[in-house]
Amino acid sequence: METLPHPLSLFVKDLALRAPLSPADRDAIYKLPHTLRILETSAYALREADMPTHCGVLVSGFAFRQKIASDGGRQIMAILLPGDAIDLQNLFLDVSDHSIQMMTRGQLAMLRREDIQEIVRTRPGVRQAIFIKILAEASIFREWLVNLGQRQAPERVAHLLCELGFRFEVLGLAEKYGYELPITQEELGDATGITSVHVNRILKKLDASGFVTRNRRQISFSNWSDMRTIAGFNARYLHMQGK
Amino acid sequence: METLPHPLSLFVKDLALRAPLSPADRDAIYKLPHTLRILETSAYALREADMPTHCGVLVSGFAFRQKIASDGGRQIMAILLPGDAIDLQNLFLDVSDHSIQMMTRGQLAMLRREDIQEIVRTRPGVRQAIFIKILAEASIFREWLVNLGQRQAPERVAHLLCELGFRFEVLGLAEKYGYELPITQEELGDATGITSVHVNRILKKLDASGFVTRNRRQISFSNWSDMRTIAGFNARYLHMQGK
DNA sequence: CGATATGTTGAATAACGTCAAGAACAGTGG
DNA sequence: CCACTGTTCTTGACGTTATTCAACATATCG
Known part of the structure; x- marks a missing residue:
C-alpha cells in the first residue's frame, strides 16, 4: 500500500x-x-x-x-x-x-x-x-519581457520551452531534460504574444528540424543544448542557486 | 534662503x-x-x-x-x-x-x-x-507583458506615456496631467520592443493627430482622456489605492 | 566650433497577422 | 463501442505591421 x-x-x-x-x-x-x-x-x-x-x-x-x-x-x-x-x-x-x-x-x-x-x-x-520565491517570480516576469520585446517568434517559443523544461527538471517532474506539457497552441501563443496560427507554423519547423517532438497535445524536447542555444536561455533569472 | x-x-x-x-x-x-x-x-x-x-x-x-x-x-x-x-x-x-x-x-x-x-x-x-512597493513593481512588469504581447506599437507607446504621466502626477512631478521626460526614441523603443525608426514614425503620427507634443527630447501630452482611450490604460495595476 | 549622438525620411524586405476551410482530435451521451 | 459535437490543429492565400538599410538633417556636448 x-x-x-x-x-x-x-x-x-x-x-x-x-x-x-x-x-x-x-x-x-x-x-x-x-x-x-x-x-x-x-x-x-x-x-x-x-x-x-x-x-x-x-x-x-x-x-x-x-x-x-x-x-x-x-x-x-x-x-x-x-x-x-x-x-x-x-x-x-x-x-x-x-x-x-x-x-x-x-x-x-x-x-x-x-x-x-x-x-x-x-x-x-x-x-x-x-520572499525569495516572490522575488524570483518577479525576475521571471522581467525575463519574459526580454522574451516578448527582443526575441523573434521561434526563439520566444524555444525560450518558454526551456524555462518549463528546467522548472520541471528541478521539481523532479521530468526525467532527463525532456518534459511534456499539455498546452494548446493558442495558450502558447498567448504566452509569447503571437497568434496560434503562427505558433503552429513555428512548431512545425522546430519539429521538422528535430528540435522538438509533438504527440497530440504533448510537446517535448530532448536536446537541451540545442534548445538552449536557439533560445539564448540562461537559467540565472530563475534564482535556483546553481541547480 | x-x-x-x-x-x-x-x-x-x-x-x-x-x-x-x-x-x-x-x-x-x-x-x-x-x-x-x-x-x-x-x-x-x-x-x-x-x-x-x-x-x-x-x-x-x-x-x-x-x-x-x-x-x-x-x-x-x-x-x-x-x-x-x-x-x-x-x-x-x-x-x-x-x-x-x-x-x-x-x-x-x-x-x-x-x-x-x-x-x-x-x-x-x-x-x-x-513589501507593497516591491509587489506593485511586479504588477507593473505584468502590465508591461500585456503591453508587449497584446498591443500594437502605437498603443504600446501611448500606454507607456500614460503610466509615466500618472506616476509623475502622484509624485507631484507634473502639473496637471502633462509631463516631460527626457527620453530618446531609442530608449522608448527598447522599452516597448520596437525599433527606434518605428518609434519615430509613431510619434510623428501621434503628434500630427494632436495627441502628443514634442519639443527637443521632451515628450508630453495634455489630453489625458484621449491618451487613456488610445492606450487602454487602467491605473489599477499601479496599486496606488484610488490615487 | 567640430564631433558624436539622435532624429527623420524613403524604399525594399521580412515577420507576423487575418481569414477561411478542412482535418484531426477530445469529450459527450446513447 | 459508436456517432455526434465542439475544440484544436493545419494549411494556403493574402494583407498589414514592423524591420532593415541607408542617407541626410538636426541636436547636443565638449
Whole structure:
C-alpha cells in the first residue's frame, strides 16, 4: 500500500530550492490547516479585482496567470506548476490585479492568509524562502519581457520551452531534460504574444528540424543544448542557486 | 534662503502612497545613514551579476532597469523616477539578475542593506509599505507583458506615456496631467520592443493627430482622456489605492 | 566650433497577422 | 463501442505591421 505524498510536498520542495528549510520549518508548513479544491480545466482559481481571503497552492495540474487587454486579447504572464503558490502577493496586496485560470484539471490547497502571515512572522527560514520565491517570480516576469520585446517568434517559443523544461527538471517532474506539457497552441501563443496560427507554423519547423517532438497535445524536447542555444536561455533569472 | 528637501523625501512620499507611514516611521527612514553618489548619463548604478551591499534610492534624475538579450538587443523593463529604490529585491536575493543604467544625470542615495533590513524588521508600517512597493513593481512588469504581447506599437507607446504621466502626477512631478521626460526614441523603443525608426514614425503620427507634443527630447501630452482611450490604460495595476 | 549622438525620411524586405476551410482530435451521451 | 459535437490543429492565400538599410538633417556636448 503506497502512501500518498503530502499535498504541500512540492510547495516545500520548491521553497527549499530558494533557501534552506529546517525540518521544523517543513513541519510547520505541513501542519498548516488547508482544504483541497478540485478545479476543472478553464476554471478560475482567482479573478482580477477579487479580494482573496485565502492563499492557494497548486497541488496537481497546471494553471496560468493572465490578463485581458482592452481589445480582448489575452496575455498569459506566467505558467504555474504543481507546488507553485498562486497568490502569495495577496499577503500584502488586497485586490488582485490579474486572474488565475486552470490550464488542466487540478487540485488547489487553500491556506488561510493569516496562517501564512503567522508562519512568515515566526519562522525566519520560511520567511526567507517565501520572499525569495516572490522575488524570483518577479525576475521571471522581467525575463519574459526580454522574451516578448527582443526575441523573434521561434526563439520566444524555444525560450518558454526551456524555462518549463528546467522548472520541471528541478521539481523532479521530468526525467532527463525532456518534459511534456499539455498546452494548446493558442495558450502558447498567448504566452509569447503571437497568434496560434503562427505558433503552429513555428512548431512545425522546430519539429521538422528535430528540435522538438509533438504527440497530440504533448510537446517535448530532448536536446537541451540545442534548445538552449536557439533560445539564448540562461537559467540565472530563475534564482535556483546553481541547480 | 530656501531649505532643500531631504534626499529621501520622494522615497517616503512614494512609500506613503502604498501604506500609511506614521511620523515615527518617516523619521526612522530620514535618519537612515546614507551617502550620495552623482551618476552621469549612461552610468551603471548596478550591473547584472553584481552582489550589491547597499540599496540605492534615486534622489534626482531618471534611470531604467535593463537586460541585454543574447542577440545584443536591449530590453528596458522599468523606468525609475526620483524616489524609486533600485534594488529592494536584493534585500533577499544576493545576485542581481539585471542592470540599472542612468537615463539622465542624477543622484543616488546609498543605504546600507542591514539598515533597511533592520527598519523592515522593527517597523511594521515601513515593512508593509516596502513589501507593497516591491509587489506593485511586479504588477507593473505584468502590465508591461500585456503591453508587449497584446498591443500594437502605437498603443504600446501611448500606454507607456500614460503610466509615466500618472506616476509623475502622484509624485507631484507634473502639473496637471502633462509631463516631460527626457527620453530618446531609442530608449522608448527598447522599452516597448520596437525599433527606434518605428518609434519615430509613431510619434510623428501621434503628434500630427494632436495627441502628443514634442519639443527637443521632451515628450508630453495634455489630453489625458484621449491618451487613456488610445492606450487602454487602467491605473489599477499601479496599486496606488484610488490615487 | 567640430564631433558624436539622435532624429527623420524613403524604399525594399521580412515577420507576423487575418481569414477561411478542412482535418484531426477530445469529450459527450446513447 | 459508436456517432455526434465542439475544440484544436493545419494549411494556403493574402494583407498589414514592423524591420532593415541607408542617407541626410538636426541636436547636443565638449
